């Protein structure tokens with residue numbers, strides 16, 4: 001049995017409403033924190049819990065919180081990153097839509113811990129209907145005295161509201177998000193200064209992902225140590241995984257970190273195996289930005305040990321034979337999927353989403369898209385594969401924000417593991433198996449991984 | 451929309467109240483933070499963001515018109531040219547692609563007789579391919595107004611196009 005810490009009550013009828021949420025133990029963590037804890041003690045529990053950021057990078061949350069500057073007389077801000085635009089990722093939407101009050105409760109706890117009195121949830125514009133769900137829940141929280149002035153007589157004040165984006169993946173990057181929240185274009189800022197020193201309106205700011213913030217609720221309820229006891233090693237707690245692609249049961253699953261990847265893909269309580277009895281060809285375990293793994297490195301590491309659903313195990317072997325847990329956007333590819341087409345599709349995505357500030361990213365993503373397009377459509381040359389390798393290497397590490405890296409990694413990994421499939425596209429230009437909308441013209445699975 | 455005379459560009463009272471409410475969510479002097487949301491409202495109300503509409507929004511928020519143009523041209527959800535009453539935005543990114551998004555786009559193109567980015571002659575539908583909308587596990591999918599239509603099949607698309615044709619209201623304001 002897998003432990004659940006966030007989604008225990010997700011199937012309770014009406015859990016999105018205040019009354020039902022409260023009856024099922026909701027807002028107990030806020031009650032506890034405001035009555036019996038200091039802000040520093042909340043930060044301490046989060047440190048002890050070992051919670052790491054669920055937005056992609058996995059940075060320890062408690063440590064991030066301890067970096068916030070506290071200059072006298074300057075307001076600080078706490079922001080929730082609900083931009084969720086990483087292809088393959090749809091877990092935050094699920095959390096917010098199903099249990100909006102969990103996020104609100106987490107926002108109150110986090111804002112209290114950091115001494116922020118004005119907090120915002122930045123949500124992608126396409127999730128406007130979720131924004132309305134959140135606004136309704138926030139209004140309920142105000143009515144019941146969990147938001148506003150002097151919350152439950154504690155002396156702590158908090159105003160919380162939601163603000164939308166308008167279609168830009170880059171606004172998930174925290175400094176771009178801050179720019180967007182200031183009503184500007186989503187151009188990432190140079191760091192330093194870091195948001196913890198100068199963020200929203202140049203004031204000290206902390207940004208966390210929806211799921212990270214929700215996890216603060218069980219941490220305060222049960223204590224940091226109890227949370228640290230769930231999961232495996234430095235991958236503490238549970239993680240929401242949004243699973244999609246060619247599997248029997250796509251959806252959002254809360255897993256205890258440390259279960260095997262094999263159980264996750266084939267287990268009946270999770271993905272339920274590959275659809276239509278097909279074979280697993282590849283997997284992108286953490287959203288489109290992380291390296292793709294060929295089938296022989298998905299369930300096992302290069303060393304032959306079981307691959308686990310954890311930050312460390314998914315990264316084992318580095319980029320040579322490993323990947324990343326990332327945002328938990330888990331995409332499974334069966335034997336009929338074309339890696340070149342998928343890589344081209346992702347390259348087009350990053351080209352489309354580049355904000356255009358740095359030339360390696362702006363020009364490089366477009367160039368990669370072009371080269372991949374001609375390879376996929378049978379006009380490529382063998383040298384194009386090395387050219388692609390060269391372009392991605394020149395983007396990585398040479399840009400203002402990590403979108404450049406995020407565009408480079410999937411291309412690098414696809415070439416690293418599937419070079420033969422790229423070559424095959426050049427040698428047999430008319431045999432691409434998915435050029436005609438998923439129509440399989442030839443199976444190259446065995447050839448590719450022979 | 452058909453007629454965007456400068457004099458016609460004015461929010462009704464309820465929308466002005468809404469702008470007031472949104473602006474008040476930010477500290478004194480930071481009303482520019484309301485811009486992105488106000489542009490969504492303007493687009494839903496006026497049909498698209500023409501230059502006069504953007505100038506109007508600039509006046510409402512006490513900022514320079516250029517600050518509005520910059521934003522309106524950066525974000526992909528904004529239309530600075532006229533579009534149909536209902537925008538069908540089909541996700542084409544990886545996970546949707548492997549579940550048949552490309553085939554679905556061609557199906558809609560053939561059915562409506564338009565290409566990606568175009569609007570039907572009757573002005574009802576605009577077809578647009580977009581990037582991942584956070585519905586990858588429920589692919590293929592499209593968004594119309596605020597509504598997500600998921601697990602799409604050709605039959606489902608037939609039905610929803612018929613519905614929107616009879617009642618071409620994009621689900622913008624106040625819907626769930």
Ligand SMILES: Cc1cc2nc3c(=O)[nH]c(=O)nc-3n(C[C@H](O)[C@H](O)[C@H](O)COP(=O)(O)O)c2cc1C
Pocket residue numbers: 052053054055056057058059061081082083084085086169170171172173174175207208209210212213401402403406
């Ligand atoms: C291009 C890009 C897109 C990102 N998109 C998101 C996103 O949609 N949601 C998110 O929570 N974090 C996203 N991040 C990570 C954020 O910058 C930030 O690290 C994160 O919100 C911090 O929260 P956490 O520590 O709780 O994970 C993105 C980063 C980059 C570089």
Ligand code: SF4
Pocket residue numbers: 170187188353354355356357358359361362399400401402403404
């Ligand atoms: S890396 Fe790309 S997205 Fe990031 S700042 Fe540079 S151009 Fe913009």
Ligand code: FES
Pocket residue numbers: 087088089541542543544545546547581582583584585586587589591
């Ligand atoms: S890829 Fe289509 S919704 Fe994510």
